[in-house]
Amino acid sequence: xxxxxVIVIGAGVIGSSVAYHLVKKGLExxxxxxxxxxxxxxxxxxxxxxxxxxxxxxxxxxxxxSIQLFKQxxxxxxxxxxxxxxxxxxxxxxxxxxxVAREYVSQQAKDGYEMRMVDRHExxxxxxxxxxxxxxxxxxxxDSTMNPYKLCYAFVExxxxxxxxxxxxxxxxxxxxxDRGRVESVVTDRGTFHTKRIVNCAGVWSPKIAEMxxxxxxxxxxxxxxxxxxxxxxxxxxxxxxxxxxMLSKFEDIHFKRNVSELVEKHNxxxxxxxxxxxxxxxxxxxxxxxxDIRSEIEVMRAIAERAIRFLPILKELNCIRAYAGVRxxxxxxxxxxxxVEEVPGFYIASGHEGDGIxxxxxxxxxxxxxxxxxRTDFNxxxxxxxxxxxNQAVNI
Amino acid sequence: MGDxxxxxxxxxxxxxxxxxxxxxxxxxxxxxxxxxxxAGMGPCGGRTCRCMIDRLVxxxxxxxxxxxxxxxxxPPVRPVSFGVLGGDVK
Numbered sequence: 001x002x003x004x005x006v007i008v009i010g011a012g013v014i015g016s017s018v019a020y021h022l023v024k025k026g027l028e029x030x031x032x033x034x035x036x037x038x039x040x041x042x043x044x045x046x047x048x049x050x051x052x053x054x055x056x057x058x059x060x061x062x063x064x065x066s067i068q069l070f071k072q073x074x075x076x077x078x079x080x081x082x083x084x085x086x087x088x089x090x091x092x093x094x095x096x097x098x099x100v101a102r103e104y105v106s107q108q109a110k111d112g113y114e115m116r117m118v119d120r121h122e123x124x125x126x127x128x129x130x131x132x133x134x135x136x137x138x139x140x141x142x143d144s145t146m147n148p149y150k151l152c153y154a155f156v157e158x159x160x161x162x163x164x165x166x167x168x169x170x171x172x173x174x175x176x177x178x179d180r181g182r183v184e185s186v187v188t189d190r191g192t193f194h195t196k197r198i199v200n201c202a203g204v205w206s207p208k209i210a211e212m213x214x215x216x217x218x219x220x221x222x223x224x225x226x227x228x229x230x231x232x233x234x235x236x237x238x239x240x241x242x243x244x245x246x247m248l249s250k251f252e253d254i255h256f257k258r259n260v261s262e263l264v265e266k267h268n269x270x271x272x273x274x275x276x277x278x279x280x281x282x283x284x285x286x287x288x289x290x291x292x293d294i295r296s297e298i299e300v301m302r303a304i305a306e307r308a309i310r311f312l313p314i315l316k317e318l319n320c321i322r323a324y325a326g327v328r329x330x331x332x333x334x335x336x337x338x339x340x341v342e343e344v345p346g347f348y349i350a351s352g353h354e355g356d357g358i359x360x361x362x363x364x365x366x367x368x369x370x371x372x373x374x375x376r377t378d379f380n381x382x383x384x385x386x387x388x389x390x391x392n393q394a395v396n397i
Numbered sequence: 398m399g400d401x402x403x404x405x406x407x408x409x410x411x412x413x414x415x416x417x418x419x420x421x422x423x424x425x426x427x428x429x430x431x432x433x434x435x436a437g438m439g440p441c442g443g444r445t446c447r448c449m450i451d452r453l454v455x456x457x458x459x460x461x462x463x464x465x466x467x468x469x470x471x472p473p474v475r476p477v478s479f480g481v482l483g484g485d486v487k
Binding site: 036039043153227230301302305306307309315316317318321324 | 425426428429432433435438439440442471472473476477478479480482483484485
């Protein structure tokens with residue numbers, strides 16, 4: 001039976017980053033994946049690392065640190081993942097939205113982040129194709145973009161250079177514990193691996209892995225559909241552009257009503273667009289609970305297109321060549337889970353990033369490696385501890 | 398024109414050589430070939446080249462243990478403008 005210091009389950013962006021950061025610490029690591037690398041959520045998403053879509057506080061702090069790490073990795077890695085820092089633009093449809101945006105920006109600016117309001121004229125200067133009746137927006141300098149699946153490949157290939165063992169097409173079937181309840185081995189359909197430490201990075205599938213050791217993780221799959229435009233020489237958008245209403249669709253606790261059609265409202269659609277290195281544009285965005293069903297829904301496609309042409313009328317003339325959907329690992333409090341599980345020594349979780357997995361992958365990998373080697377983590381991550389759910393349950397009872 | 402210059406994916410102009418090299422280097426699935434080379438990611442959504450890519454992966458020894466459907470079909474069947482989709486153009 002092969003034996004490893006750590007076994008990472010799931011080769012999406014979080015697992016790939018965690019595995020890379022662990023081998024970098026000199027540990028013997030296996031990355032076990034039921035399909036191929038980046039075969040789940042990390043190849044069915046969009047591709048940005050933003051701070052402007054984070055709540056003020058730890059969410060933004062970690063997001064910002066992650067972007068700094070991306071810059072470093074883009075320099076160090078020989079595998080290109082198409083990283084670039086282009087900035088991002090929020091657009092506000094109405095004065096009322098602008099009011100909410102101002103409050104948000106002033107809080108982020110107070111915390112030292114380079115975020116500023118732009119008026120309707122500057123909006124047009126940044127993106128000439130935007131509809132001319134928009135009230136204004138937010139410019140965030142540091143926001144960045146990359147290719148999500150190439151990022152996974154990059155982590156894995158750089159990890160392999162340092163001795164990472166990759167077992168793709170190995171489905172985890174069971175996890176055994178020793179007589180003191182500590183992690184002992186991972187059983188797959190193609191062999192068993194011995195280890196004292198497991199990191200569960202299976203994203204939307206991580207509850208299934210945790211069940212094997214009797215732990216309940218409250219992660220739910222939250223679907224998102226994206227439309228892809230044809231390639232075009234038109235600079236429809238120079239960087240990520242999204243409506244401020246996006247914040248409203250992401251966080252249920254922000255109460256604000258947009259003036260949108262029934263279709264758009266029903267499907268929780270908020271406009272986002274981003275350019276890719278291949279000169280296509282990714283147009284979204286959408287959030288819905290549909291279990292693990294990632295089939296494309298025509299109604300959602302219509303709603304996304306309707307909302308997109310409201311902000312970028314030029315899109316009417318462009319073709320949509322494809323649609324896809326993925327499922328994000330959603331947790332109620334919108335903070336990822338990054339910690340050991342107290343009840344099962346040696347069982348760690350790094351999951352629940354919802355739509356921030358790509359964005360948060362470097363810093364998550366780095367901090368999991370710090371946790372496992374007993375170093376101090378870059379940030380105080382008590383808030384990301386799995387035990388928060390246990391406490392919640394206790395309160396609810 | 399050598400065999401290797403044969404274009405497999407016409408939409409993205411990906412040659413046989415690029416696809417062969419990718420499979421040989423990474424020993425990967427048809428899906429990974431698509432993601433790495435962009436073959437099958439153009440306007441036809443792989444409807445022209447997917448069978449060839451599947452065959453090449455099979456012949457050149459990509460992962461054999463997989464029950465997943467190699468490449469998926471995604472809507473729309475034909476490109477459609479955002480204007481039509483969004484209900485602005487009939």
